[in-house]
Amino acid sequence: MSRLRWSRREGDTAEWKGGYTPYDLVKELFIAVGVVMLLAVLLTVLFSSPDDRPSTIAQWSRQQPVNFVTAGAKELAGTSDTATYGPPYNHKSDGQHAAFLYPQKWLGVSHPINTANDFVIAPLNTVPDNPTLQRAIAEYQAAPEKTRTAWAEAFAKPLEEYETDTEENKTPNKAVSVDPATGSVTVKADKTGPVPTMMSGLLDLARSGGLDGSLLTSRQFFQTDYTKPLLFMADGGLLAERAEAQHLLGDQWGMMNETGSYPGQTWLWLYTVWYQVEPFKASENADILVMLVMGILSLAFICIPFIPGIRDIPRRIPIYRLIWREHYREHQVEA
Secondary structure, eight states: OOHHHHHHHHHHTSOOOSOOOOOOHHHHHHHHHHHHHHHHHHHHHHHSOOOOOOOOHHHHHHHOHHHHHHHHHHHHHTOSTTTTOOTTTOSSSOOSOBTTBOHHHHHOOSSOOOHIIIIIIHHHTTOOSOHHHHHHHHHHHHSOHHHHHHHHHHHHHHHHHHHHHHHTTOOOOTTEEEOTTTOOEEEOOSSOTTHHHHHHHHHHHHHHTHHHHHTOOOOSSSOOOOHHHHHHHHTSSHHHHHHHHTTOSGGGTGGGOOSSSSOOOGGGHHHHGGGGSTTTTTOTTHHHHHHHHHHHHHHHHHTGGGSTTTTTHHHHSOHHHHHTHHHHHHHHHHO
16 A cells, blocks of 8 residues: 555544534524425425325216216126236236236236126115016026127127217217216117116116225225226226326326326336337237237346446446546556
8 A cells, every 4th residue: 555545534533623613403403304394395285296086986877977977887798898807807818918928818817707697686685675687587597698698789889889879979879878966878779678777777886985895805804806897897997097197098108107197107118108109009918018028128237237338338338437437547547
């Protein structure tokens, strides 16, 4: 070790012979805590997420009765997104997959859901003192599966046309009418069997708030499992409308956003950007494809110290010498 470096170390540890100034550590602590608390409150008021009221099936059925009944008919027919999703809810599809990777299929059905029974029939069986509704349910359950599906699809078709016409600002399908006073939905269609009676009962149950409670499955004191209500609402249009208004949809970079006017986790742009480009944008397996891409990129980043050529870039482009120029200048003097 050079004499110059040794002398500097002695100077660093030499006794201070200058003046002293009184310092109140407790006072400084209280001032610091007060300033931090004030900033926390101010920033919370300015930048915190809004406390929006949660969506409910009762709200959905009152605001969008046609959309609710349409979703209910699809659940009954087994054609909704939840009914055809696959694991972990049912075996109707293989779920997200890429090449030989089928993670959803491998993990299996862990949260079984039969949309016709869980979303429609079981809740309707809880309605007391309604013999007409109970006879309709019995008739529906006694029919062959092919007949039940045909009834539900025949009932849902005019409703889907009505919603499409409304969205495109066309004259709505006259086979569907909504009573503005009661909110009841009437569908004029042939070969629908007992489905109109069942859907009318389901709409009444939903408007009363009873369907929200019927779809909760937890047996604990505190209700924490909202899977079924959320899936049912996701098959309709209420959640999609709220998400679009808050810029939370996938084509709105929703993964990295949050409710309100300000973006959330901006570091998630690296994940979200893949959903905006092909082939991921149009793929039904976008989720697993994006995760594979990010997994490969993350692995490559971890392996940078072991990749020839890339690991030598700092030596070939010595930017660090410019950043730490004072250190290297001092080192050269000592040498």
